[in-house]
Amino acid sequence: MNPADIxxxxxxxxxxRIQAAFKLENSTNKEDxxxxxxxLETDPSPIVRHEFAFxxxxxxxxxxxxxxxxxxxxxxxxxxxxxxxxxxxxxxxKKEYIPFVEKYLNDxxxxxxxxxxxxxxxxxxVN
Numbered sequence: 631m632n633p634a635d636i637x638x639x640x641x642x643x644x645x646x647r648i649q650a651a652f653k654l655e656n657s658t659n660k661e662d663x664x665x666x667x668x669x670l671e672t673d674p675s676p677i678v679r680h681e682f683a684f685x686x687x688x689x690x691x692x693x694x695x696x697x698x699x700x701x702x703x704x705x706x707x708x709x710x711x712x713x714x715x716x717x718x719x720x721x722x723x724k725k726e727y728i729p730f731v732e733k734y735l736n737d738x739x740x741x742x743x744x745x746x747x748x749x750x751x752x753x754x755x756v757n
Contacts, residue, residue: 633649633662634657634663637651656689660694666695670699686699687699695718699718712745713741719753720756725756734746
């Protein structure tokens, strides 16, 4: 079974979905990354979504992964997922993300403010 199908298959265990996401980190298939983005938005488990965010940061698919990660930072209800999504944006390494990340430097949730600080440092090192 294609790992991109596994990440969306809720009959698979959390570990199976996570391992499938890790296999997609080097995918050259746009449709696979789109499915991983959908899984980031829809998986019921915050732990799994956290790992999906991490994997999206490793993909280098900025035009697809970037918007999905921004959406997760803005909308996910779990701080663990939001934290990982903002760090994953930094891993993608585009200077265009700097203004977005800067908005979270004074976030009332200390985890987000600290994550934004780390993400900003990473982005500035790359750029």
